[in-house]
Each structure stands twice: as C-alpha cells, then as structure tokens.
Amino acid sequence: MRLLDLLRFSILALRRQRFRSAMLLTAVGLGVSAVVILTALGEGARGYVLGEFAYLGTDTVIMIPGRKETTGGMPPMTGVAAHAITLEEMEVLQRAVPGVTSLAPMVMGNGPVSYKSRERDSMVVGTTAAFFPLRKLEIAQGSGLPELALGEGKQVAVIGQKLKEALFDSGRAVGQWIRLRDYRFRVVGVLAGSGDSFGADLSEAIFIPVASAQAVFNVHGLFRVTLKVKENYQVEAVKSAIAKQMQALHNGELDVTIISPDAMLSTFDSILRVMTLGVAGIGAISLVVSGILVMNVTLMSVKQRTAEIGLLKALGAPSSQVRTLFLTEAGLIAAAGAVLGILVGHGVVLIGAKVYPGVPFATPAWALWASLALAIGTALLFAWLPAQQAADMEPVDALGKK
Amino acid sequence: MIEVSGVNKTFVLGDSTVHALADINLRIEQGEYVSVMGPSGSGKSTLLNMLGLLDRPDNGRYSLNGVDTQTLDENERARLRREQIGFVFQSYHLIARLTARENVEMPLMLAGVPAKERHEAVAGILEKLGIAKRADHLPNQLSGGERQRVAIGRSIVMKPALLLADEPTGNLDSRSGAEVTQILENLNREGITLLIVTHDNSMGDRARRRIRMVDGAVATDKTFEHVA
Structure with a gap:
C-alpha cells in the first residue's frame, strides 16, 4: 500500500470516529503540553539562577x-x-x-x-x-x-x-x-x-x-x-x-x-539540569498514561470494525498490512495531538514569559523533539497489542461479525 | 483448476460436533458455472469459505490452479486471495466511508497500485457495470442493486480466475436480483469460474452444474447441457 493511500485511509477512518479521535487528541495534547510547559519552567529557573551568578562574573x-x-x-x-x-x-x-x-x-x-x-x-x-x-x-x-x-x-x-x-x-x-x-x-x-x-x-x-x-x-x-x-x-x-x-x-x-562563583555556577547548573529532567519526566508520565487511552480506543476500533478487517483480509491484505493500518491511525492521531500540545504549551510559555519578564522561560528544543517522539512512540507501542489482535483474526470469523 | 479431495471440517457447538464438511471430493474446471444449493446448515457457505481460503479445512487436500493450499502460511494465502479469487457477499461488505469508486479501487490500493493506474482500471469496470454515474456516491446513497454492483466491481478489479458469490441476490428485490445475476453470468461467459452459493432454486437452476449439499456432504452433482 502506498504511503499516501495509507494516510488517506487512516484519516478517513479517524474522521468517522470523531469523538474518540478528539478524546485522543486532547489526551496526547495535554501530555505534550505538560512536557513543554514543565521543561520551560525548569529551564526558566536554571536560566534565572545562572543569570544571577553571571552578575558576579567569573573572575x-x-x-x-x-x-x-x-x-x-x-x-x-x-x-x-x-x-x-x-x-x-x-x-x-x-x-x-x-x-x-x-x-x-x-x-x-x-x-x-x-x-x-x-x-x-x-x-x-x-x-x-x-x-x-x-x-x-x-x-x-x-x-x-x-x-x-x-x-x-x-x-x-x-x-x-x-x-x-x-x-x-x-x-x-x-x-x-x-x-x-x-x-x-x-x-x-x-x-x-x-x-x-x-x-x-x-x-x-x-x-x-x-x-x-x-x-x-x-x-x-x-x-x-x-x-x-x-x-x-x-x-x-x-x-x-x-x-x-x-x-x-x-x-x-x-x-x-x-x-568561586564559577565553581558554584557549574554545580547549580547540573542540579537544575537534573531538576528540569525531573519535571520533564513528570510530564512524560501523563504522556504514557495517554498511551493507555490509545490502547483502549484502538481496541474499541478493532472490535467495531471486525467486519471491515475480515473484508480487507478477503481482499488479500496480509496480516502485517492490517496491523499497519491500525498503527498508522494511532500514530497519526498521536502526531496531531503532539503538534497541538506543542502549540498550546508554547502559547502558555509565551504568556508566562510576558507575565514574569524576569524569568527566562523557554522550552529547550530537545524537549520538543523528545515529547513528539515519546507521544508517537507510546501510541505505537500501546496500539501494537490491539493492532496485532486485528492482524491475527481469522478472515472467516471476522467477516461473519457485524 | 480446483481440486478438492478428502476435505473435512467440524465445529464443536456446545457438546455436539457438527460436520460442516464431510469428505468432500470436487473438481471444477476453469470457466465453469457452478451453483451450490442446500438447506441452511448444510455446509455450503463453509465450502465457499474453504474454497476462498478464508477458512482452513481440518484435513484433506485443496489445490487451486496447481498450488497446494494446505501447506501455505497466512501471508501466502492472502496473496492467492488477492490475485486469484474475487468475493461477492450477501451483505455487500462495502466500506461505508469510501465512495463507490474507492470501494472498487480498494484491492488495487492494498496492492500498492498508483492512483492514476487505479482510476484507469476502475473507470472501465464502473462503466461496464452501469454505475459510472454513481461512482462518487457513498454506499448509503446507493440502492441495494447498485451496492451489489459496486461489490462485484471490487471482486473483479484484480482480474481473478475464480469468483465466489455467497447469496449475491439474497438482499435484493427480484428486478435488481435479476440484473446482478445477469452481470455475474456475463462475467462467466468472459471466462471467469463462477461459483454461486444460494438456497434460491430459481437462481441455482440457472447454472450448468448444480451441486446439492446435505449435512456437509455432496448429495448430488449434476451437469446440464441446456440451461433454462
């Protein structure tokens, strides 16, 4: 199956289940924006403290x-x-x-x-x-x-x-x-x-x-x-x-x-770096939790579309293709949710920077990429089980179900 | 082209064992027009599923175009279904979110054929089945007869050698049923092997070769020179 067809097929399927798609979008979006906002807070605190030390100079x-x-x-x-x-x-x-x-x-x-x-x-x-x-x-x-x-x-x-x-x-x-x-x-x-x-x-x-x-x-x-x-x-x-x-x-x-402030600077820097990682980890937990939702929704989707799975198999789709179809749906919705979360998180960070101009709030680039990768990775991981269930169905059993 | 020998299939229902297929031996040549009739529960649908590689027999041998299917894994069976077998179901099994054209294109899409080639291949089929004007409608905007024609279009788009139809007119009024039957018979005349499972005698009696099943076994298997 061609990539473009695969994406189109998945998007059509997602649009058929608007409510569930919206729910997933929200869950993943919340998780990603949590990572974006929390790392911005951590980085802001680090920047603030480092700025204070920089006043003293390194000499x-x-x-x-x-x-x-x-x-x-x-x-x-x-x-x-x-x-x-x-x-x-x-x-x-x-x-x-x-x-x-x-x-x-x-x-x-x-x-x-x-x-x-x-x-x-x-x-x-x-x-x-x-x-x-x-x-x-x-x-x-x-x-x-x-x-x-x-x-x-x-x-x-x-x-x-x-x-x-x-x-x-x-x-x-x-x-x-x-x-x-x-x-x-x-x-x-x-x-x-x-x-x-x-x-x-x-x-x-x-x-x-x-x-x-x-x-x-x-x-x-x-x-x-x-x-x-x-x-x-x-x-x-x-x-x-x-x-x-x-x-x-x-x-x-x-x-x-x-x-010497120089020595303290590097100590504080490493402490605050760990703190940023820590709060990013807390945000990441919410992303992993959204993965469980992904699993549930995919499971529901597989149950509801059993007849369609049977048809695809009758038309000659191999198991791997059936699995790919469901994984693509989960991956797509996670990617969309992640982009949404990054936009919302960024908005909140910008507002925070306006309200507290003294603290240099900024989400580091690694946090953006990591949350995007984690969102899609979690979705694929959690969707794997239900997608594999769909792939393993016997065509005759699947076709018979309504 | 189809050779079935010594095939059995049993189901366990509660504490009774049902013999859905009981020692089936069958040989169907390329281009034949076969109807399979019998009361419900006689195993005719199981036979069709088995011939369509949707179901596996418990034992026996089934070779399709010289390929022994009992040794194939699921991916190889999927490939055979894709390339050699078309299915027409009583309940159409169209994908509701796709238009008539997209439903017909579905097997080509799964096979990775580029969009442009798909359109060319499908245009002729839609024209031939008389649904070109309805190509961009969704299934729920089509009549039963139209839906079944879309399903037939989908079943032949990969140019299979074997067409398996399970009660293709079961959900249709007599006029659309007659039209669908006409289409299937035309396809048979062009060389496709057509096997129709039905409990409707008037439909079954149109076939040259009529198989009657009772309790999972072939009761009669007659070939007629002249068809009513």
Whole structure:
C-alpha cells in the first residue's frame, strides 16, 4: 500500500470516529503540553539562577568567615568563627596577594533609615567603592561611594531606587542628609534599576563605607568579602594564595571559606539540569498514561470494525498490512495531538514569559523533539497489542461479525 | 483448476460436533458455472469459505490452479486471495466511508497500485457495470442493486480466475436480483469460474452444474447441457 493511500485511509477512518479521535487528541495534547510547559519552567529557573551568578562574573572570589568541613562535627554558625575576618587583614591581603585587584568587604545589618518624618527599615550594607562595579550595579544619580582607605569612615551613603522613592518621592535625594540609627549620612548617589540580586532586593538597601557600618552596628568582623582576580591570573591559584595568607594571619588555622562563583555556577547548573529532567519526566508520565487511552480506543476500533478487517483480509491484505493500518491511525492521531500540545504549551510559555519578564522561560528544543517522539512512540507501542489482535483474526470469523 | 479431495471440517457447538464438511471430493474446471444449493446448515457457505481460503479445512487436500493450499502460511494465502479469487457477499461488505469508486479501487490500493493506474482500471469496470454515474456516491446513497454492483466491481478489479458469490441476490428485490445475476453470468461467459452459493432454486437452476449439499456432504452433482 502506498504511503499516501495509507494516510488517506487512516484519516478517513479517524474522521468517522470523531469523538474518540478528539478524546485522543486532547489526551496526547495535554501530555505534550505538560512536557513543554514543565521543561520551560525548569529551564526558566536554571536560566534565572545562572543569570544571577553571571552578575558576579567569573573572575571574582567570595570569602566568608568560618569553614564548612565535610569531616563531621557541627558546621560553624555565621559570625561565631574562631577568628573573624577583619579590615586590617584585608589591607594585608591587598598588599601581599598579587592576584587581587580590588576587594569589597561587606558588613550587613538592618536599621531604620529616616528623612524628615519618613522612616523605612532597610538593609544596610557597609562596603567600599569597589562593590558597585563588582556587582555590576549602576549609579543613576550622583556618584558611588568615595575611594577611602579601608579603615576610614565617612558620613556618606548610596541608596537604592526604591528606598529613594520611599523617602523622597520624586524629589532630589543627592545632597540631602538622612538618619540611620544615631548617625547622619549625606546621600551621594542613587542606584539604578531594580537591583534584584540573590533574593535580596538591593534597591531597598542603603550603602555606607564599611568602617562607618562597623561603627553603626558596633561589629568588628566582616560578613563577607568579594575579591576581584586580576587579569591573566588563575582564579584557583589566587584562591589558594588568599587561603595561605589568611591561614598565616589566623595563627596557622584555616578558618575561612573561599568560594568561586564559577565553581558554584557549574554545580547549580547540573542540579537544575537534573531538576528540569525531573519535571520533564513528570510530564512524560501523563504522556504514557495517554498511551493507555490509545490502547483502549484502538481496541474499541478493532472490535467495531471486525467486519471491515475480515473484508480487507478477503481482499488479500496480509496480516502485517492490517496491523499497519491500525498503527498508522494511532500514530497519526498521536502526531496531531503532539503538534497541538506543542502549540498550546508554547502559547502558555509565551504568556508566562510576558507575565514574569524576569524569568527566562523557554522550552529547550530537545524537549520538543523528545515529547513528539515519546507521544508517537507510546501510541505505537500501546496500539501494537490491539493492532496485532486485528492482524491475527481469522478472515472467516471476522467477516461473519457485524 | 480446483481440486478438492478428502476435505473435512467440524465445529464443536456446545457438546455436539457438527460436520460442516464431510469428505468432500470436487473438481471444477476453469470457466465453469457452478451453483451450490442446500438447506441452511448444510455446509455450503463453509465450502465457499474453504474454497476462498478464508477458512482452513481440518484435513484433506485443496489445490487451486496447481498450488497446494494446505501447506501455505497466512501471508501466502492472502496473496492467492488477492490475485486469484474475487468475493461477492450477501451483505455487500462495502466500506461505508469510501465512495463507490474507492470501494472498487480498494484491492488495487492494498496492492500498492498508483492512483492514476487505479482510476484507469476502475473507470472501465464502473462503466461496464452501469454505475459510472454513481461512482462518487457513498454506499448509503446507493440502492441495494447498485451496492451489489459496486461489490462485484471490487471482486473483479484484480482480474481473478475464480469468483465466489455467497447469496449475491439474497438482499435484493427480484428486478435488481435479476440484473446482478445477469452481470455475474456475463462475467462467466468472459471466462471467469463462477461459483454461486444460494438456497434460491430459481437462481441455482440457472447454472450448468448444480451441486446439492446435505449435512456437509455432496448429495448430488449434476451437469446440464441446456440451461433454462
């Protein structure tokens, strides 16, 4: 039988059983669109996280106090490390480790920020001028923090866009004095953009020189230090140079953790890849379930068209041809359902991307092909049994049935 | 061309065994016109199914055009049906979703003949059977006589040597029945071997050779020189 005739014959048969065809189309379509949508979600999450890491760049290293050991025992809580990381040590690092261009120490806290009668509880970040280029934050108005010696405090602040709006509305912020706890700071700059970074909304934060933050919160140790690696230096080599230096400063004890975002990036990437596969698998289950429907519908079709099967055999159709006819019907409806599912799934993904512009929803090409192949493959697999039943019928028995 | 010897076929119905075919020996030459008559349950339809390779005998020998059929597998039997045997059924067995033309084309389509050649082959047959004008109608838009003519068209489109008809006029009024009979006899005159199973004596008596079956066995087998 020619392919064109085969397809035409199958389509005519499918059109005769409109309701059943529509049911199959819906089931397969739902399964495929589930795969399309779920993988888009997974890929969106992965893209989102990777994008966050990309902000840090691959040439930075983060140092936090305390050390996470994998050899057992309680992990140290933040801030209770035997030795805090101090600003003086950072001065040593800057001088002694040749691979470090700039470093941005951080002291974090929360406090009420007020201007005239308005007050807002804000995240306070004590840092240096180097912080802004390191985190790729842009200044919309005024300037960043001034270049100061690490230990030098100054009554100046950079504020995020949302904080600025909360305190000043559309008025001018740069040059105004604001109050943080018992200290007064002059606003020298306003951040641009939303500044969403690692779950913390930096647009609601206030940035002050690190020494000033230590005074405000009365702390000595640093919360975290971001270091930029010089060009032509190996990140790993610089990492171990920093570790060695810190060990020397801490009386031979290595009690800091040094992370390179690059290494974390690949870890997260592989975790999220597995997650995408996992949710794709959940979608695939619904496709396999639709295969059971395919089997039922084909079984019904075979029972109902027994006389036709008998006729085909009387006209000289070999068993394999009878089987092919029923498999083609199942395969065709699965293919149509898959295409429908891909279109619907794509539509939903596009709408999702419109509603949440921050998350890069996109169905990977492999998911499209895999769901199409799985839909058709499942349909053929599940239709095989009833199709073989049709093929195995004795012509005289089949003809006699109405 | 047809040689049947020592063929038996039994069915088990409940706890009784029915001898549908009991030691049948038969020889039918190419171009013969044979009617098989008998009361219902006499095994005449089973004989037709067996000759049409739709059914297998329990034992015995059946050779069609020199081919021993009892050793063939199902695919080879299908090929013989396709190439050498045409069937006409009482209930037509047309495919409802296909037009008259497509129903006639069906065997050619299954055999993989290209559409253009199919159309040429079918056009002549539709013309000859007087249903050319109804070619694009669906079976449910046709009268009984027309449907049976479509079925006959389908049975001869592969130019078989043997035409097996099971009560071909059973569902028809006398006028369309006579027309269908006329068509079948014309085909026989052109050389096809025609075997008609019927319980209608007036139809059976038109054949030169008349076989009467009783309880699965051939009771009488007479050949007449002159036909009424």
